[in-house]
Structures are given as C-alpha cells and as structure tokens.
Amino acid sequence: MTDLSRTTGLQTEIVELIPALRAFARTFHRNTNDADDLVQETLAKALANLNQFDRGTRLKSWLFTIMRNTFCTKFRIAKREAPGSKKCVSGDGIALPSQEWTIRARELEEACNHLPEPYRAVLEYVVIEGRSYDAAAEKFGCAIGTVKSRINRARQQLAARLDEDRR
Secondary structure (H helix, E strand, C coil), rough: CCHHHHHHHHHHHHHCCHHHHHHHHHHCCCCHHHHHHHHHHHHHHHHHCHHHHHCCHHHHHHHHHHHHHHHHHHHHHHHHCCCCCCCCCCHHCCCCCCCHHHHHHHHHHHHHHHHCCCHHHHHHHHHHHCHHHHHHHHHHHHCHHHHHHHHHHHHHHHHHHHHHHHH
16 A cells, blocks of 8 residues: 555545544533634644554544643643733732832931921820820820820921922
C-alpha cells in the first residue's frame, strides 16, 4: 500500500469518526462551540501528524488521546493565565503615590508645633491618644467646656495654618 493511498484511507476513517469525536468533546465542554473548537483542533493535529499513526493501533483511540492531551494542555494554560484571577496584577488598579500623604503629615506636624501649649496638649490627649473629655478635664484641671473649647480652637488654628500652606 502506498503512502498516498494509506493517507487517503486514514483520512476517510477520520471523517467517519467525527461524530464520536464530537460526543467525546462534549464530555470536556458543555458549550457546543467550545466542543467543536476542540474537535477541530484535534483533527488539525491528527492530520498534521498522520505519519506518526501506527497502523496496528486503533485510530479512534489515537484521536481520543490527541483530544484529551489538547484539552489538558489548554486547561493548564488557561488556569495559569486566567484573566481576572485574584492574583492577577490587572486587578490591582492604580497605586496611589504615598508622597502626598507624607508631605501632608509633615505639614500637620509642623502646624501642631505652632499651636499654643494648652491647645496642643489637650488636642494630643483627646484626639491623638483617644482619651475622653472627662479624663482630659481631670488631667489638665479645668472644666469639660474648657477642654472642648481648646480642642475646637486648636482645630480651627490647624485648618487655617494648613490652608495657608496650600496657597
């Protein structure tokens, strides 16, 4: 048997096995289009490597092996290169620069240093340390209203100073 007649005979057998290949492809893909793509890729690989088929083996088994290997390879690649996966860099969005916040923190610290001592001490104790107005009044020996007033004045002075720095 010549190579041409052998190849023609194998091609005819392959065409006859297309329905079986489509049924087997549906075990891998629920979507009909994806299953058809898998069949097409399997047929292309089989026809390109027809010279590697051993005549003593079953053609159907050979084609099924090609299909299974093709599916497994595509599955591994898709798993490795999955768009939108949690670890994908594209999901991170933009990274905001930290320099602006560093500068703003320095400006705030500088503005706090210019506050009068009674205002700065009460502001640090209540706002930064998170203590209550009652505890601040007791510590600084004044009324709660005085503590609230000092904090309010400190905030106003900070806002004015930070607003000046922006201009």
